[in-house]
Amino acid sequence: MKVLIATEKPFAEAAVKGIKEELEGAKHEVVLLEKYTDKSQLLSAVADVDAMIIRSDKIDAEVFSAAKSLKIIVRAGAGYDNIDLAASIANNVVVENTPGQNSNAVAELVFGLLVFAIRGFYNGKPGTELKGKKLGILAFGNVGRNVARVAKGFEMDIYAYDAFCPANVIEASGVHAVNNEKELFKKCDIVSLHIPATSETKKSINYNLVNMMPKGGIVINTARKEVINEEELIRLMNDRADIKYITDIKPDADEEFAKFEGRYFSTPKKMGAQTAEANSNAGIAAARQIKAFFATGDTKFQVNK
Ligand code: 3PG
Numbered sequence: 001m002k003v004l005i006a007t008e009k010p011f012a013e014a015a016v017k018g019i020k021e022e023l024e025g026a027k028h029e030v031v032l033l034e035k036y037t038d039k040s041q042l043l044s045a046v047a048d049v050d051a052m053i054i055r056s057d058k059i060d061a062e063v064f065s066a067a068k069s070l071k072i073i074v075r076a077g078a079g080y081d082n083i084d085l086a087a088s089i090a091n092n093v094v095v096e097n098t099p100g101q102n103s104n105a106v107a108e109l110v111f112g113l114l115v116f117a118i119r120g121f122y123n124g125k126p127g128t129e130l131k132g133k134k135l136g137i138l139a140f141g142n143v144g145r146n147v148a149r150v151a152k153g154f155e156m157d158i159y160a161y162d163a164f165c166p167a168n169v170i171e172a173s174g175v176h177a178v179n180n181e182k183e184l185f186k187k188c189d190i191v192s193l194h195i196p197a198t199s200e201t202k203k204s205i206n207y208n209l210v211n212m213m214p215k216g217g218i219v220i221n222t223a224r225k226e227v228i229n230e231e232e233l234i235r236l237m238n239d240r241a242d243i244k245y246i247t248d249i250k251p252d253a254d255e256e257f258a259k260f261e262g263r264y265f266s267t268p269k270k271m272g273a274q275t276a277e278a279n280s281n282a283g284i285a286a287a288r289q290i291k292a293f294f295a296t297g298d299t300k301f302q303v304n305k
Contacts, residue, residue, distance in 0.1 A: 001028045001029070001050040001051055001290075001294055002028070002029045002031065002048060002049045002050050002051075002069075003023050003028050003029065003030050003031070003049065003050065003051040003052070003053065003287075003290060004030075004031050004032075004033060004045055004046060004049040004051070004052045004053070005019060005030065005031070005032050005033070005034075005052075005053045005054075005283075006033045006036070006042055006045060006046070006052055006053070006054050006057055007033070007034050007035075007053075007054065007055050007057065008034075008035065008036055008055070008056070008057050009035075009055055009056065009269065009270070009274075010034040010035060011055075011076070011279040011280075011283050012275075012276040012279040012280065014276055014279075014280055015276065015279035015280040015282075015283040015284070016032065016283070018280050018283060018284045018287070019053065019283045019284060019286070019287040022284055022287035022288055022291060023287050023290065023291065026291045026294075026295070028051075028290070028291070028294070031045070031049070033045040039062075039063075042057070042063060043062065043063065043066045044066075046063060046066050046067035046070065047066060047067070047068065048068070048069055049067060049069060049070060050069050050070065050071050050072075050294075051070070051071060051072045051073070051074070051290045051293075051294075052067070052070065052072075052073040052074070053073075053074050053076055053283065053286045053287065053290070054073060054074075054075055054076065054082075054083075055075070055076055055077055055273075056077070056079075056082050056270070057082060058082050059073060059082060059083045059084065059088075060084045060087065061084055061087035061090075064084070064087045064088060064090070064091040064093060065087075065091065067091075067093075070091070070093050071092075071093060071094065071293075072093065072094040072095075072096065072289075072290060072293050072294075073088070073093055073094070073095050073096075074095075074096045074097070074098065074286040074289050074290055074301075075095070075096070075097045075098070075286075076098055076101070076279075076282035076283050076285070076286040077097065077098060077101070077102055077273055077282050078097055078098075078099055078100075078101075078102065078103070078141075078142065078143070078196075079097075079196050079197065079223075079224065080095060080097050080303055081196060081197040081198070081224065081226075083095055085303070085304045088304050089304055093304075094293065094299055094302050094304065095302065095303050095304040096286075096289050096293075096299070096301040096302050096303060097301060097303055098281075098282045098285040098286050098289065098301065099141075099142055099301070100142040101278065101281040101282035101285045102272070102273035102275075102278035102279075102281060102282045103141075103142035103143040103145075103146050104146050104277075104278070105272060105273050105274070105275040105277065105278035106143045106146070106222050106248075106272035106273060106278075107143055107146030107147045107149070107150055108150065108275075109222055109248060109271060109272050110147050110150075110192055110220060110222055111130075111150055111151075111154070113220060113222075113246050113248070113265070113267075114130060114190065114218070114220060114246070115130065116246075116265070117218060117220075117244060117246045117265060118130065118218070120262065121262065121265060123262070130151075130154040130155075130156055131154055131155045131156065132155065132156070132157065133156055133157065133189045133190060134156070134157045134158075134159060134187055134188040134189045134190070135147075135151050135156045135157065135158050135159065135188060135189070135190050135191075135192065136159045136160070136161070136178075136184040136185065136187065136188030136190065136191040136192065137151075137158065137159070137160040137161075137175070137191075137192050137194060138160075138161060138162075138181065138184060138191060138192065138193050138194060138195055139161075139162050139163075139165075139193070139194040139195040139196075139223075140160045140161075140162035140165045140169070140170050140175070140194075141162070141165075141194060143194045143222070143223075144160060144162065144192075144194040145173065147192055147194065148160065148173060148174075148175050152174065157176075158174075158175045158176065159175065159176045159177075159178050159184055159187055159188055160175045160176070160177060160178070160184075161177070161178050161179070161180060161181055161183070161184045167179075181204075181209060182209065182212060185209050185210060185212040185213050185217075186212040186213070186214075188213070188214075188217075189213075189214060189216065189217060189218065190217070190218045190219075190220065191213065191217070191218075191219050191220070192220045192222070193205065193219065193220065193221045193222070193223045193227060194222070194223050195223055195224075195227055196223070196224065197223070197224035197226040197227055201226075201227045202226045202227060203226070203227070203228070203229040204227055204229070205219065205221075205227050205228045205229060205233065206229040206232045206233070207229070207232035207233070207235055207236045210233060210236050210243060211236055211239075211240070213243065215242050216242050216243075216244075217242070217243050217244070218243075218244040218245075218246060219233075219243070219244070219245050219246070220246045220247070221245070221246070221247040221248065221249060222247075222248040222249075222272045223249075224249060225247070225249040225250070225251050225252065228247075228251065230251050230252060230253045230256075230257075231253070233245060234253060234256050234257065237257075237260050237263065237264075241263075243263065244263045244264065245257065245260070245263070245264050246264070246265050246266075247265070247266045247267075248266075248267050248270055248271055248272050249266070249270050250266045250267070250268070250269075250270075251266065254266060289301055
């Protein structure tokens with residue numbers, strides 16, 4: 001079978017090597033499309049492939065109809081909001097993700113960004129410490145759980161809310177469970193977002209919610225830009241000079257946010273899963289899932305059933 005690795009943001013070289021070894025070892029052919037700048041490149045690359053491995057690459061109805069032989073697409077990563085699932089079903093293509101494979105990398109970045117933020121972006125003036133601060137984790141999935149694990153090392157006071165994870169599971173991992181989002185924002189000095197972008201969560205981080213935070217509140221986003229109501233967050237940051245917003249996903253209104261000097265930071269390009277380890281974990285998991293699909297019809301990680 002012909003497998004296309006289509007990554008506008010390429011994997012580390014070692015990950016590509018590992019993916020190729022897995023697939024070529026099972027007699028599949030691997031082709032690579034990296035750093036493409038135009039959708040037309042993707043449309044011609046997909047024309048004759050049976051399977052694809054992608055990252056945040058946008059796979060819409062036009063891509064599905066151009067990919068006449070496509071049977072499976074694996075998103076090497078967690079979030080699959082970049083794939084048009086209705087179009088995948090209409091075109092009879094299995095869509096899978098690789099849950100958990102890059103979650104440690106994202107969790108580590110949370111703390112890299114947080115220390116940077118609470119030390120005043122290394123401006124030389126006295127900052128503060130994470131120890132003893134109340135950390136709120138919004139969504140207790142693979143990334144949220146890793147954030148909790150690392151936060152324990154910083155001796156933070158950790159709270160979490162997840163609409164789909166029972167309180168007893170959260171409590172069992174040594175984290176205080178709260179009843180809803182509002183309670184989390186009200187209680188915590190720092191709230192770390194780990195919710196996917198869905199119709200329920202889009203723009204859900206809004207003026208009223210963030211305004212519940214205590215003085216000096218920090219929102220850190222390593223999830224998706226779509227969950228932020230940017231207009232309302234900008235309004236709140238104008239009304240409250242103590243609120244900080246730190247993000248790994250550049251907002252649409254980046255220029256507006258950049259006016260909040262010392263209170264806003266965005267990485268230039270999403271960096272959460274950009275480690276050699278995360279790329280290899282997610283990429284090789286994707287390759288193995290494709291191998292299993294063609295060998296035995298295995299669809300354990302299917303997300304478009
Ligand atoms: C994910 O959903 O797995 C992360 O957001 C990483 O995305 P990326 O592969 O585009 O870096």
